[in-house]
Amino acid sequence: MLDRMAADHDLTLSLRGVTKQYPGCLANDRVDLTVGGAEIHALLGENGAGKSTLVKIIYGVVRPDAGDIVWRGEKVTVENPAHARRLGIGMVFQHFSLFESLTVAENIALAINDRAERVNLRERIVETSREYGLPLNPDRTVHDLSVGERQRIEIVRCLLQKPKLLIMDEPTSVLTPQEAETLFTTLRRLAKEGCSILYISHKLEEIRALCEAATIMRLGRVVAHCDPRQKSAKELAELMIAAELEPQQRSRRVVDDAAPPRLAVDRLTVASPNPFGADLKEVAFTVAPGEILGIAGIAGNGQNELMDALSGEIPAGKPETIRLDGVAVGHMGPRERRAIGGCFVPEERNGHGAVGPMTLSDNAFLTAVARKPLSSFGFVRRARVLEFAREVIKGFDVRTTGPRAQARSLSGGNLQKFLVGREIMQAPSTLVINQPTWGVDAGAAAAIHRALAEMAVNGAAVVIISQDLDEIFLVCDRIAVIAGGRLSPPIPVAEATIEQIGLVMGGSEHAGEAAHA
Amino acid sequence: MREGIRLVPRGNPSRLWTYASPVLAVVLTIVVSGVMFLAMGKPPATAVYTFLVAPLVQTGGLSALAVKAAPLIMMGAGLALCYRASVWNIGCEGQFTVGAIFAGGLALGLPDLPAPILYPAVMVAGVVGGAATAALTAWLRTSLNVNEILSSLMATYVAQYLLIWLVTGPWKDPRGFGFPQTAMFSDGATTPTLIPGTGVHLGCLVAPLAAIAVWALMSRSTLGFQLRVVGEAPRAARFAGFSERRLIWVAMLVSGGLAGLAGMFEVTGPIGQLTTEISPGYGFTAVIVAFLGRLHPIGAIFAGLLLALSYLGGDAAQIDLGLPNAVTGIFQGVLLFLLLACDILINFRVRLPARRSETAEAA
Incomplete structure (x- = not known):
């Protein structure tokens, strides 16, 4: 490479005036962004702020309508992701692109176009994963792996290409707090070795802990460049949503165990209709009138199966396994359960909750x-x-x-x-809601939380299934954790700590291993 | 930067093109037909006139059109309902045939019953025959998960051979000089003519009424709502507690019943007996009718009239121009092909390789 000015070299990536128009939506409006060498740079914004479009432009998935991309001092047009990889840009997507029925090594081999680079691939996977503290067994089949392990495959796949810039899209949304901490250690180490990292998230605390620079986006525009370590989480949030946040906390009530429960689930055991899903094993809990129960867990541990079994989409076996206001409904379909008083909001909006x-x-x-x-x-x-x-x-x-x-x-x-x-x-007597604020902006999330709290005050039972621990700690009275299709006994939120819940959430990995052994 | 013509996705499907696409497809089909006629050595303008206009302006043209359109409209409306529910019944031809067999069997078996009893019974027999054939497909789909496209199509061939066997064997008219046909049906089992001196029969009135009834069912009833939801988003239908099995049965029985009714009208009306040739492929043409009519039962009325015209035009082209009758099939095939191509415009816009378009988009 030509030895250009040192200053230019330091700027690994610089975007100037990048604009992308979608039909009816200006996704990026003259965005400027500069990522320095060996820097961990946060890209912060609400859902729909244009972060994903911007990184897709950098990675060559989407072409910008206007604007320049300067990569290591030279203006480039990134033709496609393969071109981006050749330039030294790697990306770990929020939704993984892995084949469930193939092994780790096979999945990685598929992403490598150059035949010569596939030589000794197994050894290089083992070596790279050990070097960066990302333990991986190249011969395991992907469907046996936890989400955290799957993410490691994606990261190792990028690292094998020796990137100069690694883009991480919402990496911790699928991890336990402990797994996230391990990931941060890896990222810090990578940065120390000279790899820049563009870290996309809306989780303020982790950005403050990890990143040394931040670009904040709102409605397609850059609203601020700052050093997140110098700002409080509240200040960052206000920049992100352009409104002062009222602290929101509802007074938790001690659940009255004497009152007859609105929803009672007794040893619910259901085989998942999905071959790679999690079977429910003897799930049991009750929800009292006025109670909000939070069910935490990492995606894919039986949340969807539990939701479908409660709503009646998949049969729950014996009638007595599920009771709504004392009526055994396990054998009933969704309409009959609704008529009795149970209402449901599934995770997926288009195509499941709505047409x-x-x-x-x-x-x-x-x-x-x-x-x-x-x-x-x-x-x-x-x-x-x-x-x-x-x-x-x-x-x-x-x-x-x-x-x-x-x-x-x-x-x-x-x-x-x-x-x-x-x-x-x-006006249901019981409401079960799966991922209530997934992909929802902060304003709407607050409105939904308020509405759920109000329902509980009026005497309904509410079950919130969520991957977002902060949400559960904010709105729920009791918390249980689903891991590997089993539900831990609910405990009052006031007595729970994030660390303790995180450990139970991670339990699935070992439970899963034992089941396969 | 020089680029070719590109298709750019629209944010939302275009309402305009949902309805403009079939019109454009028809225009393009006429152009393609003209080129085809030219290639066969006929003056294209005259040939297109002979094919598409002459059948309408000659005496009796409109009543012939109504007679041909009746079965197409009835089946097209039924298929519109079926396809909206994402149940892909393509065996209307077989359901039509079995409807005709059931109706004809009853007409032959009890010819002397008084008309007020016999005729309604023959009608019901036609509906039952079509629905029973469709029920076989529905049962295979809901209990054994057999793809309905295959089973309904295969049932069509079974139905056709059953008809051939009946009219050449057990039901053959002993006084028919060995022709493969049954005796003529009695007066009591014959579909009444509505306009004396023309072929316009009761079925020509029932067909648009059936289309309107299907429209009301689809757009106003809870059952129609459930059918639309299961077709559009099966998971949402399950979430709402709609039974997919039940809805598959409903869709198959309604479309099969209408096809059977169409078959009954055809053999008790224009034909008057069972023969080996009771349909020039109405059941397959009805698939085109359903799509050309935008899977809307009222649209099926217009589409049914147009495709009925292609049958009349085929006859005219054969007689006046000496062209093979295959012209009808080619016209229908080209029309379906171009319709599916034009439907791209509903979800995509065409961007021409003009130099200023780039800057215009960015502004």
Whole structure:
């Protein structure tokens, strides 16, 4: 490489005026970003702020409409991800691209285009993973591995290419607190060896702990460059969402165990319909009136199976395994359970909780018909359905053009508010909600948390299944952890610590190993 | 930078192109047909006129159109319902055939019953025959997870051989000089003519009414809502507690029943007996009708009329121009092909390689 000015060399990557227009959405508006050599640089912003689009531009997945990318002192056009890798840019995506039925080594080999580089691959995987404290067995099949281990495959895959810049997209969203700490050690070590890291996250504390520079984005624009170590988490959050945050804390109540539970689950054992899913094993818990129970856990440990078994999408075996207000419902389908008083909000919005191409009014009808008089003689009472959809939109401050808007035209946060509102306005006695604020902006998340708390105050039982421990500690009265399809006994949140919960969450890895041995 | 024509995804599907696409497809099909006629040594303008216009302006043209369109509309509307629910019944031809066999069997078996009893019974027999054939497919799908495209198509061949066996064997008219056909049906089992002196029969009225009924079912009833949800998002349907099995049965029985009814009208009306040739492929053409009509039952009425015209045009091209009857099949095939191609425009916009377009987009 030409020996250019040292100053330019230090700037590993520099973006100037990068702009990307999507239909109806300006994803990046004249974004400037500079990542220095050996620097851990945070890219901070809410969901929808344009972070993902920006890193996809850097990695050659998306072409910018305007703007320059300067890489190690030279202006470049990144043609595609393979080109990015040749330049020395590696990326670990939030959603992994791994084949479940192949081994670790096979998955890594697939990503290497050059035949010569595949020589001695196994040895190099072992060597690299040992060197950076990322233990990996190259002969294990991916579907046997925990999410943390899968992430290690992706990281090792990048490191084998000796990158000068490593992009990490929300890496800790799938890790236990302990696993995250191990990851930070690896990243710090990489930076020390001269690899720059662009670290994308909306978790403020970890950015303050890890990063030495930050670029904060909002609605496609850069709103600030700062040193996160000099700012408080509250200051960063305010930059990110442009509003002063009110501290939000609800007074926790001691759960009254004497009251008859609204929801009682007794030794629920269900085989997962998904071959790589987690089977539920003797899950048992009760939720009292006015209680919010949080179920923590790392993705893929049985949360979706539990949600589907509670909602009635998959049969729960004997009727007595699930009781709603004392009625055995284990054998019933979703509509009958709703009629008795259980309402549900699944994790996936488009295609599960809602039908994307249908209107909000149709989507309101989808589940509300079970509890509200929205049909007569087999026909839809369209005026009433429109009225109900309007009430939900108004009551939950859903930003949309009206009840005739297509569900998929709404942003993630707005659609989630609509779906939560649809269930809450049916006045259920029990509400089960899976990942209530996943991919939802901070304002909408706060609104959803307030609505759930209000339900509990009014005497309903609420179950929140969430990967976000902060959320559970913020809104729940009791907490249980799901790991490997088993649920730990619920304990009061006031008595739990993040470290302790983190250890139970990680238990799945060993439990899983034992099951396969 | 020089670039070729590019397709750029739209954010939302275009409403305009949802309806403009079939119109464009029809126009392009006429152009392609003209080129085809030219290649066969016929003056294209005259040939297109003979194929698409002459059948309508000659005496009796409109009533012939109504007779051909009736089965297409009935089956097209039923398939629109089916396909909205993502149940891919392509065996309408077989359901049509079995409907005709059931109706014809009853008409032949009890010819002397009084018409007010016999005719409704023949109608019901037609519906039952079509629905029973569709039920076989529904059962295979819901209990053994057999792909309905294959089973409904295969059932079609079984139905056709059953018909051939019946009219050449047990049901053959003893006084028919050995032709493969049954006796003519009695008056009581014959579909009444609506306009004296033309072929326009009761089925020509029932077909649009059936399409309207299917429309009301789909857009206004809870059952129609469930069918749409299961077609659009099966997981959301499960989440809402709709039974997918039940909805597959409903979709198959409705479309099969309508196909059986169409078969019944055809053999008790224009044909008047069972023969080996009771359909020029109406059941397969109905698939094109459903898609050309945007999977909307009312759209099926317009699409059914157009494709009925292609049958009349095929006859006219054969008689007046000496072209093979395959012209009809080619016209229908090209139309479906171009329709699917034009549907790209619903979700994509075409960007021409103009130099200023780049800057215009960025602004």
